[in-house]
Amino acid sequence: MSGGSGCPFGPGEGVPAEHSAEQAHRDFSRSLSYGDYLHLDELRSAHQPVTEAHDEHLFIAIHHVSEVWLSLIVRELQAAMALLEGGITDAPLKMLTRVVRAQEQLTAAWDVLRTMTPADYLQFRSAFGQASGFQSQNYRMVEFLLGNRNPTLLGPHAHRPDLHGPLLAALHAPSVYDLALRLLAARGLNVPAEVLGRDVSRPYVADPAVLDAWLTVYRDPERHWDLYELAEKLVDVEDNFRRWRFNHLTTVERTIGFRRGSGGTSGVGYLREALDTVLFPELWDVRTHL
Ligand code: HEM
Numbered sequence: 129m130s131g132g133s134g135c136p137f138g139p140g141e142g143v144p145a146e147h148s149a150e151q152a153h154r155d156f157s158r159s160l161s162y163g164d165y166l167h168l169d170e171l172r173s174a175h176q177p178v179t180e181a182h183d184e185h186l187f188i189a190i191h192h193v194s195e196v197w198l199s200l201i202v203r204e205l206q207a208a209m210a211l212l213e214g215g216i217t218d219a220p221l222k223m224l225t226r227v228v229r230a231q232e233q234l235t236a237a238w239d240v241l242r243t244m245t246p247a248d249y250l251q252f253r254s255a256f257g258q259a260s261g262f263q264s265q266n267y268r269m270v271e272f273l274l275g276n277r278n279p280t281l282l283g284p285h286a287h288r289p290d291l292h293g294p295l296l297a298a299l300h301a302p303s304v305y306d307l308a309l310r311l312l313a314a315r316g317l318n319v320p321a322e323v324l325g326r327d328v329s330r331p332y333v334a335d336p337a338v339l340d341a342w343l344t345v346y347r348d349p350e351r352h353w354d355l356y357e358l359a360e361k362l363v364d365v366e367d368n369f370r371r372w373r374f375n376h377l378t379t380v381e382r383t384i385g386f387r388r389g390s391g392g393t394s395g396v397g398y399l400r401e402a403l404d405t406v407l408f409p410e411l412w413d414v415r416t417h418l
């Protein structure tokens with residue numbers, strides 16, 4: 129029972145002294161507080177609408193939370209990949225589960241953003257000029273780590289070596305799927321040398337022998353349990369990625385219709401093409417052949 133003024137027994141009554149709010153630390157003039165630790169002043173200062181439009185606050189907040197989730201996803205993917213490279217699967221599975229949960233939060237953000245009507249958006253759309261999610265370094269990093277790579281997409285970051293450098297490094301390093309295939313090979317499954325030694329900066333192309341290797345795993349999961357779990361986790365990641373893309377597309381279409389994107393692409397047409405991307409082709413094909 130709370131001891132607030134609304135309590136029929138009077139203030140404080142029924143609340144043991146040791147549970148009272150008065151016990152809490154309340155002087156932070158000389159120690160690190162919640163806001164200090166989380167740098168909330170900096171976080172607040174990042175919220176800077178450039179118009180008086182009510183919905184610009186929503187737009188900025190959704191992008192900020194999305195960027196925070198994306199940077200967590202990048203961190204977890206990179207940590208998982210470093211361990212996979214050393215042949216470890218248990219901790220990466222936990223990290224990929226966290227990626228999957230964070231993706232669900234990213235996708236849920238569309239439900240809030242969808243409350244913004246086209247008229248609401250047009251009140252401030254012209255204010256941000258050529259800015260676009262197309263220029264999100266965190267998003268591009270997630271795509272590169274998952275294997276969806278295209279050097280053209282580095283362009284928007286060329287003027288910022290601190291953002292461009294890590295993206296370029298990711299472009300030339302194996303993707304999470306390349307690492308999974310190396311693990312299959314290390315466990316004695318037949319993955320062709322051309323696949324293992326491929327130019328990782330190019331998009332991955334499906335290979336029949338890789339499909340056979342995954343079939344071996346899927347036909348005897350008990351024997352290859354961690355590889356089986358890894359494969360299903362990657363399918364979860366791609367499944368969630370597709371859901372995010374689809375929700376983005378639908379939100380864009382209902383908000384700006386078929387206008388060109390502020391980032392310079394055709395808009396809906398460009399986003400619709402991205403729906404055809406397949407990150408881990410054999411993990412989808414394996415279902416047909418089991
Ligand atoms: C009303 C809301 C939104 C509209 C109208 C919109 C519109 C667009 C359009 C038209 C594009 C294509 C690129 C261009 O020419 O600009 C795009 C790309 C993109 N948007 Fe959004 N967007 C919205 C919200 C968001 C949100 C909340 C995020 C979250 C971070 C986001 C992230 C992205 C990303 C990452 C791309 C690049 C996709 C790719 O290259 O495959 N967008 N957006």
Ligand SMILES: N[C@@H](CC(=O)c1ccccc1NC=O)C(=O)O
Pocket residue numbers: 191253256259260261262384388389390391
């Ligand atoms: N591409 C969007 C603009 C846009 O969405 C945007 C603009 C500034 C900051 C973040 C954005 N989000 C995602 O693309 C448009 O064409 O309206």
